[in-house]
Amino acid sequence: MSAPASGMRSTLWLCYAAMMCLALSTNLPPVFLTTFDETFGGVQGLSEEALGRIPGMLFFTMIFGILLAGPLADRFGLKRFTLLGLAFVATGIGITATAQTFLQLLAAMTFLGLGVGTLEVVLSPIVAHLVPHERASALNKLHFFYCAGAVLAVALGSLCHYYTIPWRMVLGVILFFPVAVLLAFAWSPIPSPHKDERGGEAPPPRHTGPTIYLSAFFILSLFTIALSGATEVGMAQWLPTYAERDLAMNKVGGSMALGIFSILMGLGRVITARILKYIAPETVMIVSCALAALAYLLGATLPWPHAALIACVSIGLFSACLWPTTLALAANRFPNGGSTMYGLLAAAGNVGCMLMPWLIGFIATQVDLSLGLAINALSPLLLIGVLFWLRSHRQPHAHHEL
Numbered sequence: 001m002s003a004p005a006s007g008m009r010s011t012l013w014l015c016y017a018a019m020m021c022l023a024l025s026t027n028l029p030p031v032f033l034t035t036f037d038e039t040f041g042g043v044q045g046l047s048e049e050a051l052g053r054i055p056g057m058l059f060f061t062m063i064f065g066i067l068l069a070g071p072l073a074d075r076f077g078l079k080r081f082t083l084l085g086l087a088f089v090a091t092g093i094g095i096t097a098t099a100q101t102f103l104q105l106l107a108a109m110t111f112l113g114l115g116v117g118t119l120e121v122v123l124s125p126i127v128a129h130l131v132p133h134e135r136a137s138a139l140n141k142l143h144f145f146y147c148a149g150a151v152l153a154v155a156l157g158s159l160c161h162y163y164t165i166p167w168r169m170v171l172g173v174i175l176f177f178p179v180a181v182l183l184a185f186a187w188s189p190i191p192s193p194h195k196d197e198r199g200g201e202a203p204p205p206r207h208t209g210p211t212i213y214l215s216a217f218f219i220l221s222l223f224t225i226a227l228s229g230a231t232e233v234g235m236a237q238w239l240p241t242y243a244e245r246d247l248a249m250n251k252v253g254g255s256m257a258l259g260i261f262s263i264l265m266g267l268g269r270v271i272t273a274r275i276l277k278y279i280a281p282e283t284v285m286i287v288s289c290a291l292a293a294l295a296y297l298l299g300a301t302l303p304w305p306h307a308a309l310i311a312c313v314s315i316g317l318f319s320a321c322l323w324p325t326t327l328a329l330a331a332n333r334f335p336n337g338g339s340t341m342y343g344l345l346a347a348a349g350n351v352g353c354m355l356m357p358w359l360i361g362f363i364a365t366q367v368d369l370s371l372g373l374a375i376n377a378l379s380p381l382l383l384i385g386v387l388f389w390l391r392s393h394r395q396p397h398a399h400h401e402l
Contacts, residue, residue, distance in 0.1 A: 011188050012130050014181060015123050016145040018086060021178040022119045023149025025089050025112045028096065028171075029055040030237045030258055031157035034244060034251060035167050040102040048369070050102070052361025055237045057109040058116070059354030063347045065117025070343020078122045078339065079190040085122065086182035088115030090175060097171035115178075120346040125339050126190060128331050136281060136328035137273040143324040144273075147266030147316075150236075154259035161251040212334045212341060220386055221330045222348035227383040228322035230352035231292055234376040235299075235315045236261060237357040242312065242369055247305040257309060261316035268320025281325045282391035289380035289387070292318035300374035312373075322383070323349060329390065352379070 029036070036054060037046045065088070073081040092112030099105045124139060131138035153174070160170040212218050239261055240254035249257065268288075275284060292315050299311035330337065330345055356379065360372035 008130055008189065011190055012127065014185055014188055015127050015142060017177075017181045018082065018119055018185070019123055019142055019145040020149030020152065021086060021089055021181055022116050022123075023146040024153045024174055024177060025092065025116050026058065027150045027153035027236075027258070027262075028093075028112070028174075029058060029109070030240050031153050031255055032167055033237075033241050034254070035161075036105060039167075040099075040105055046102070048361045048364040049358075051241070052358045052364075054105065054109060055233075056354055056358040056361075057106045058113045059233075059350050059357070061110045061113030062117035062120070063113075063350045063354065065114040066121050066343045066347040066350065069118040069121045070340040070347075073122050073339040073343075077190075078126055079185070081118050082122050082126075082185055082190060083182060085115045085118030086178045086185065088112070088118060090178040090182065091115070093171055093175045093178065097168045097175065117346070117350070120350075121339050121343045124327055124331075124342050124346075132335075135331050136276050136325055139324040139328050139331075140269040140273040140276075140321065144266050144269040147262045147269065147320075150262035151259050151266070154255050154262060158252050158255040158259070161255060212337055213344065217333055217390070218330065218341075220390055221326060221333075221345060224329075224383060224386050224390065225323060225326045225345050225349035226352035227379045227386065228319070228326055228352065229349040230356035230376065230379040231289070231315075231322060231383065232265075232319040233353040234356035234360055234379065235296070235312060235319075235373065238360055238369065238373065239312055242373065243309060246369055247309055249305075249309075257313055261313045263316070264313060265316035265320045268317045269324065272321040272325065276325070280391065281321075281329060282387050284321055285325060286384050286387050286391075288318045288321055289384045292380040293377045296377035296380070297374055300370040300377075319380075 033051055033054065037051060040046065041050075065085075069081050069085070088111050092108050092110070092115055095108035095111060096105065099108055123142065127138050127142045128135050156170050156174060159165060160167050236258065239258050240251075243249040243254040243257045244251060272284060295311045295315045295318060299308050299315070302308040302311060326349075327342065327345060330341065334341060356376060360369070360376060363369075363372035363375060
């Protein structure tokens with residue numbers, strides 16, 4: 001991978017750390033979902049639909065943050081919005097740790113969503129600018145640190161459950177991370193994607209505005225990343241609960257299942273970063289989607305709990321490449337799209353991330369959780385059709401740019 005200038009290497013590593021903060025935030029609901037049920041649901045507990053509202057609120061406000069931050073970051077600079085995103089994340093974690101009612105918990109998810117959405121917009125263009133010649137590998141590596149952050153969240157949650165440490169105290173420890181990264185970013189340089197390597201203005205973009213956003217390739221990319229988000233997050237948000245309630249695991253087992261899911265996802269992104277040099281990205285994604293659909297069906301229907309759990313956690317490996325590689329496909333097709341393009345893609349992706357956990361919870365309330373997970377197999381199956389179209393319309397040189 002082409003290395004950025006030495007003065008920017010610290011910025012690249014801070015992007016990785018900020019991605020871990022993003023992961024810590026988005027993995028709070030699945031890690032502590034049953035704990036939130038016990039704390040805020042009273043004697044009867046919360047319904048599955050209400051539990052689905054917790055990640056749903058996070059992803060809904062994440063979309064709002066993405067759409068707002070995208071064009072504003074292009075205008076006012078990536079650094080300001082990186083700091084703002086980290087500040088929102090820290091605020092959301094702090095409110096979660098002190099929430100006394102379900103409404104206060106949803107308010108905390110609002111701040112977390114705004115922070116995660118803002119970071120989602122700014123981190124990818126910073127990294128893509130720092131490593132312009134191997135964007136797919138660079139973005140898969142960036143999103144590997146999402147998996148690392150998810151594993152950290154699971155580890156802290158597992159310690160909380162196993163040693164009966166108060167969950168609010170654990171969130172106080174987690175709060176340290178975004179605060180530390182915020183302070184470090186405040187003193188670090190962040191490059192402008194609108195400058196060339198010598199610091200001068202870059203040439204005018206070849207693709208701007210409606211040229212990008214009205215093209216068939218970009219519109220299909222929006223569908224691709226929405227279905228990618230649904231494929232990945234549908235299982236990730238419900239896995240600990242499914243492991244506890246349907247597969248007869250305890251809280252520690254449920255948390256560890258999500259940890260294994262995240263480890264496999266990180267492994268998948270490392271593998272993807274290497275094999276994209278030899279295999280077309282759409283082909284890798286199509287095979288991954290087929291395996292993910294099969295794993296969803298097996299995880300929801302196998303009568304043996306351990307076999308079903310293996311199928312569920314394997315979705316982390318099979319869905320790993322989908323989101324970051326979609327970003328890379330769009331970035332190479334439209335290299336001057338800016339934060340607004342990344343923002344629209346991330347917003348579309350998080351529509352899938354928002355709707356699928358809620359839909360699974362709704363189906364679980366009406367029927368059962370296993371059926372909700374089985375229906376999510378439609379996401380990777382639909383994605384296969386979109387990917388075949390994208391592959392047939394890929395520019396001849398696009399694979400080499402990846």
